[in-house]
Amino acid sequence: MKPYIAVFKLRVINGLQYRIAALAGVATQFVWGFMYIMIFEAFYRGFSGTQAISLEQLATYIWLQQAFLYFLYLWLKETEISESITSGSIAYELCRPCGIYGFWFAKLIAHRLSGTLLRCAPILVIAFFLPIPYRLSLPPDPLTFLLFVVTLLLGLIVVISLSMLAYISIFVTMSPIGSFLVFSVVGEFFSGFVLPIPLMPIWLQNIVYLLPFRLSVDLPFRVYSGNIPTNDAIIGILTQIIWIIVLIAVGKFLLTKMLKRVVVQGG
Amino acid sequence: MIKIEGLSKTFKVARRSSGLGEAVRSFFSPKYSEVNALRDVSFSIDEGEIVGYIGPNGAGKSTTIKVMSGILVPDSGDCNIMGYVPWRDRVQYVKNIGVVFGQRSQLWWDVPIVDSFELLRDIYRVPEDNYRKNLNMLTETLNLSEIINTPARQLSLGQRMRCELAASLIHDPKILFLDEPTIGLDAISKIAVRNFIKTINKENNVTVILTTHDMNDIETLANRIIMIGKGQILYDGNLNKLRDKFVTHKTVTIDYNENASPIELNGAALLSWSKDRATYAVDIKQRGVSDVISELSAKLEIIDVAVDSEPIEEIIIKLYKEHQV
Numbered sequence: 001m002k003p004y005i006a007v008f009k010l011r012v013i014n015g016l017q018y019r020i021a022a023l024a025g026v027a028t029q030f031v032w033g034f035m036y037i038m039i040f041e042a043f044y045r046g047f048s049g050t051q052a053i054s055l056e057q058l059a060t061y062i063w064l065q066q067a068f069l070y071f072l073y074l075w076l077k078e079t080e081i082s083e084s085i086t087s088g089s090i091a092y093e094l095c096r097p098c099g100i101y102g103f104w105f106a107k108l109i110a111h112r113l114s115g116t117l118l119r120c121a122p123i124l125v126i127a128f129f130l131p132i133p134y135r136l137s138l139p140p141d142p143l144t145f146l147l148f149v150v151t152l153l154l155g156l157i158v159v160i161s162l163s164m165l166a167y168i169s170i171f172v173t174m175s176p177i178g179s180f181l182v183f184s185v186v187g188e189f190f191s192g193f194v195l196p197i198p199l200m201p202i203w204l205q206n207i208v209y210l211l212p213f214r215l216s217v218d219l220p221f222r223v224y225s226g227n228i229p230t231n232d233a234i235i236g237i238l239t240q241i242i243w244i245i246v247l248i249a250v251g252k253f254l255l256t257k258m259l260k261r262v263v264v265q266g267g
Numbered sequence: 268m269i270k271i272e273g274l275s276k277t278f279k280v281a282r283r284s285s286g287l288g289e290a291v292r293s294f295f296s297p298k299y300s301e302v303n304a305l306r307d308v309s310f311s312i313d314e315g316e317i318v319g320y321i322g323p324n325g326a327g328k329s330t331t332i333k334v335m336s337g338i339l340v341p342d343s344g345d346c347n348i349m350g351y352v353p354w355r356d357r358v359q360y361v362k363n364i365g366v367v368f369g370q371r372s373q374l375w376w377d378v379p380i381v382d383s384f385e386l387l388r389d390i391y392r393v394p395e396d397n398y399r400k401n402l403n404m405l406t407e408t409l410n411l412s413e414i415i416n417t418p419a420r421q422l423s424l425g426q427r428m429r430c431e432l433a434a435s436l437i438h439d440p441k442i443l444f445l446d447e448p449t450i451g452l453d454a455i456s457k458i459a460v461r462n463f464i465k466t467i468n469k470e471n472n473v474t475v476i477l478t479t480h481d482m483n484d485i486e487t488l489a490n491r492i493i494m495i496g497k498g499q500i501l502y503d504g505n506l507n508k509l510r511d512k513f514v515t516h517k518t519v520t521i522d523y524n525e526n527a528s529p530i531e532l533n534g535a536a537l538l539s540w541s542k543d544r545a546t547y548a549v550d551i552k553q554r555g556v557s558d559v560i561s562e563l564s565a566k567l568e569i570i571d572v573a574v575d576s577e578p579i580e581e582i583i584i585k586l587y588k589e590h591q592v
Binding site for chain 2: 013098
């Protein structure tokens with residue numbers, strides 16, 4: 001475990017260096033957050049009857065989404081890994097006495113964690129003091145908050161085990177852009193990043209619930225706002241664990257297969 | 268220590284001619300051709316040797332290094348290094364080797380060098396005492412104390428290469444693979460790198476296999492060379508023997524007090540002559556250089572003598588030509 005912890009540590013240290021990028025990120029996230037809430041506010045006004053998710057819950061959902069963007073966004077790409085495949089510097093990683101899967105996994109967790117640490121605090125703090133309906137509200141009770149933390153962390157693992165598949169596909173496509181474009185367009189929509197899932201038509205919701213993507217974004221944020229009750233949250237956690245086991249098994253299998261026929265690019 | 272037998276590896280390479288038409292055509296039916304990077308390569312290397320692995324570009328040097336360091340899986344052939352098959356026992360095996368790819372970097376670009384070293388310490392599970400000891404030794408011999416706290420991106424190539432070398436030796440490897448360790452370095456850095464390789468070989472008995480295009484590297488470091496061309500081994504043996512085989516003449520240049528007429532010698536062709544200087548190509552199979560000089564000194568009042576043998580580069584070129592690579 002020590003090597004993986006070490007690479008995790010160094011990647012966090014590395015990630016914490018990019019302060020200006022984080023600052024710019026925070027500003028962007030505020031703009032997006034306000035924009036989304038305003039759009040939904042307009043929709044809600046023009047619509048009589050009750051929605052599956054209240055505007056206050058939706059505002060909370062969107063602020064969490066903006067604050068934890070770096071944590072859960074599927075298109076977030078760790079360029080070092082993709083470059084190591086396309087440029088061939090993966091050669092060095094293959095000379096280390098560790099499994100590549102675990103090595104990359106640790107790097108990816110650290111990458112997302114360091115980015116989030118730099119970005120989430122200002123967004124969360126300010127969003128707490130905004131006027132209603134823009135305010136980020138507190139979770140209904142401590143248990144909900146605990147469930148939120150668990151689903152959020154498991155959600156991170158789901159995202160990373162999913163994105164590992166995208167990194168592995170680079171061995172075949174040799175193009176990180178292509179791999180991630182397909183992956184993120186599909187993933188982002190089905191995870192509830194573009195449109196919160198309760199606002200989708202029922203037939204689409206049925207599809208979304210079958211896929212693993214929603215376990216990353218939709219589940220933790222709706223657990224926080226109380227839109228998903230405790231029982232469903234616990235079922236959600238179990239589903240997360242099952243998906244994580246499946247995704248990691250598939251990823252490890254594919255990576256082993258790829259490494260057998262790996263070609264180190266560029267001489 | 269290293270035993271390689273019948274190693275072969277082919278790569279599939281996409282090929283097309285230039286132009287838009289060709290690009291469109293290859294979009295629908297890409298053409299591939301096979302490149303035999305290694306063809307039946309066999310050799311063995313003993314503990315403590317320094318072996319220079321040479322050959323023209325694209326000969327298969329790096330491929331061999333990559334197979335030996337467990338990165339590539341060959342199509343056929345056996346490779347046994349310290350009892351391991353590199354690609355099969357990769358994780359167990361790589362603890363025992365250090366690798367430097369001259370064209371790539373193993374240092375983290377944005378963090379100080381020492382952070383990269385500490386990561387390697389943890390990855391290889393080097394005990395703290397050993398790490399301290401090795402780090403001190405490496406810092407001293409490679410003169411790293413001033414640059415170790417600087418991020419890799421702010422180092423010059425020579426400084427970085429010294430750090431790369433250090434990084435590959437933190438875990439006390441038994442074998443060191445160096446793929447063009449002196450590429451792009453200035454003369455001073457090259458000498459520093461060479462001296463270091465020598466030291467590490469002598470003091471820690473590290474087996475070193477290095478590829479290079481710089482014949483000075485080979486001359487100062489390796490007593491044995493393996494030459495590869497088009498994926499096949501062309502020469503494996505002592506550098507001096509290679510020289511004996513290919514060096515047939517030595518050039519003797521003498522300066523003397525004015526002399527009117529040129530002197531003809533047996534077994535030495537007169538290349539040029541002037542009033543105060545003459546150059547001879549001595550056929551060393553026919554007569555010795557000292558013999559020629561003593562004959563000349565009897566006839567002339569010699570001021571200065573210079574003996575040049577063919578540089579190793581020329582020999583290698585001859586060898587490449589002989590094998591048409």
